[in-house]
Amino acid sequence: MSYTLSTPEKLALYMRLVLIAPWQILFSVFRVLVITQIRRIPASLFLVSAILKVVLGTLSSRQIQHLSPPTRETYKSWIQKKKAAETELATTNVLSYDIEFLESDATLLWVGSRHVAKKIVLFFHGGGYVAPLLPGHLEWCWRTYVAAGRETDIEVAVAVLEYQLCPEAKYPEQLRQAVTALAHILSRNFPPRNVIIGGDSAGGNLAAQVLCHLVEPHPSIPELVISEPLGGAFLVSPWLTQSTEDRSFLKNSPIDMLSAKTVDKSTKELFPDGHGSLSKLAFPLDRDRAWMRRLGSVLSHMYVTVGSHEVFLDQVEVFVDELRRAECTPSIRFDLQTKQAHDFILLESQRNEDGECIQAMRAWMREWLMKKI
Template sequence: MQRLLESYRAILSPYSSRLWLGNRHKAKKVVLFLHGGGYISPILPGHLEWCWQAYIAAGMETNVEVAVAVLQYTLCPEARYPVQLRQAVDGISHLLASGFHPEDIVVGGDSAGGNLTAQLLCHLAQPHPVVRKVELSQPLAGSFLVSPWLSRLTGHASYSENGWIEMLSGPIMDRCAEALLGSEEAQQSYADLAFPFDTKSSRLSGLNNVVSQLYVTAGDQEVFRDQIIAFVHRVRKLNPTLKVQFDFQQKCAHDFILYEGQDERSGECMEAMKLWMTDLLATSKQH
């Protein structure tokens, strides 16, 4: 953790803050990282360890300077949807205004951060009616969704099969959704846009215009398993030219890469993420 603490710098804005890992002034590629925690928990040390081992280390091995901008969005109940989406839009807009081109930006996150990433991608493709539009001159370099929370529905078989195995369950996710959406009126108005798998299928079309490749993970022992599998199928069907890599991780529960980060070890999930990033960087160097 000491090397992480020595390598970040906080940049405050009126809306959110960003922690920087790596040298943002020399970086050729940048990762906008959106942490998980059900929109109610802050970033953990394991998230920072993950960012270092999977992204900055991948840059070192490919001789590409990589920096990570960790967005610290406002948690619930202080702010509710779509405030976090607006802050993610501010985050990517800041990177673009700082001189990074879309093809030099990777965006992603885990769990609720995966939800926010999917929201952001949908917004870039088809703007949310009450969130500022962002124009991209080219698609983003890539995006990753780790154990993303994509649906409010808790009736999938994976909930009953895995709810007793891991830390998440239907009642827990119901409370997180209520915290995110707030009033019943807001839940009725925004629920379909807040959860990308629950929205109209057509809203997932056009992702190939805003991102060049997508990396999605799911553990076979997590409650989100079925919604993630169905989401990947839908995205592939609606975006046949989009490069989608789905990593179905055996004997893994929810967000297992975070546990590896908490343990400060490079396990199978960490290595898989690093390999994806290494391939992305190597491909970008060829163009």
């Protein structure tokens, strides 16, 4: 549900939106226009990113949730609009309002028909663990995974996890819900080799947490033993460490939607007071790297993508490099997108565009379905 602000909180939000945010947006847009000219990259999506930067940096998690439709409401609205656009599929289960309620307060929102699907994608949306699902996340799932299945005559369904947001839900609750969701899917007679997990930003972090849990179980979450490696995982602009001191933070913060300030804010929202060393378990690059040497036992293929103009660039490159140097790791495809910043696949999807990021992800999915990787 959306968060209801108190009267003083509403007044503070109104003052911020009217008196402060417009000037910040104006400055952010101007700065992006200058930098994109210097770097010789298309400005279009960077201008959207400039506005989001102000929203993420200026508003609190409560304010963001107050202004945003809840995840389930977004899902219902998207299904209705998609049915109107895809008239040939409007009466099929491929575009039905399909929700599954699981243990641990986890909920799966299905895109595509789980009743006929041969392959399943378990999707974790981004948003710093404070923002709900966006329509672009659902459009992305439709345009890449379901569409790739239709192109190869293999039915694919996407299970979008509606996990609980901060500040109500703290770490490791989101991991508990993600593991519950994966266990539920595997219990429905989908073999691990036919299942892919992944997500963007914080969702990419959550996917990485699940992989770590399969290798080294979290002490407060039941172990999940799988009979064979998962078919694949995709990490889009993943959040992999608490550190914000990488060179890419300094270089790309002026043009990216994220900054050290927004990342630190999400970190503080995620961890309860006194959580101590367990917080390191949430980030693959903060924990002992020994888990990487055993990743191949639970995962066959991994697709990692990051924009060369985003703050997470350095940490993602370190992550991929260390995985490749580890023994017994899965096959890895690393896609460095030279004209993009953080999570541009989501921005493309928000605009209903088949942009470079969407096309690259769909190509990877199609190759996986056809067993070419």
